Amino acid sequence: MKKVIIKAVKLKVVFLWLILILPITYGIYIIAGWLKQTVNQTYFIIFSLTTFLILAYSLLRKQMIEVTFSFKDKEIEIIEEKMISKISKTHNIYYPTIKNYNLYHLILKKMGYIVRIEANKNYLYVVDWISWNKDHIIKQDDYLKLTNNFNKKNINRGKILIDYFILFLFYVPLIIIFLSVIVVVISLYLYNK
DSSP: OEEEEEEEEEHHHHHHHHHHHHHHHHHHHHHHHHOOSHHHHHHHHHHHHHHHHHHHHHHHHHTOEEEEEEEOSSEEEEEEEETTTOOEEEEEEEGGGOOEEEEEEOHHHHSOEEEEEESSSEEEEEEOOOOSSHHHHHHHHHHHHHHHHHHHTTOOBOOOHHHHHHHHHHHHHHHHHHHHHHHHHHHHHHHTO
16 A cells, blocks of 8 residues: 655645635725825735735645545545645545546645546545755655555546636636736836837
């Protein structure tokens, strides 16, 4: 039996935070509009966003789970254990019921990676940010161990629609930044004409 242990967040928690960011950011924008001086607006925006990000980060950390993949002879045993409360949940997935799996990095291999197993339902886990210290080496080793174990059990690796959707959602911030830069450059060019 081979074991691989990763620290991850469930994908629905990540999407919930992505959905919450938009109205909160818009609310900060509206409140900042009520302030008359630009300096006060800037201070308020920086303070509000910093406070929100610290709060979001701490709450997201509380949602972290330790996921243990045990590759047995006839099944994969997935044990999800909350890091803080130590409440655990076990899933036993027999190899014939697994349709496919996928592991893929997010945004230039810097934003972590996603583990997806499609069986009777989708099991999705987001492994958090990859930093350039020892943590990076551990997470990269776990990625390779998972890939090797899935390949040894002859489980098909493939992309399904949800994989493309997840990748699109994770690239949206980069697309927005890129488009914002283009709009600023074009507006500066037109303004200076």
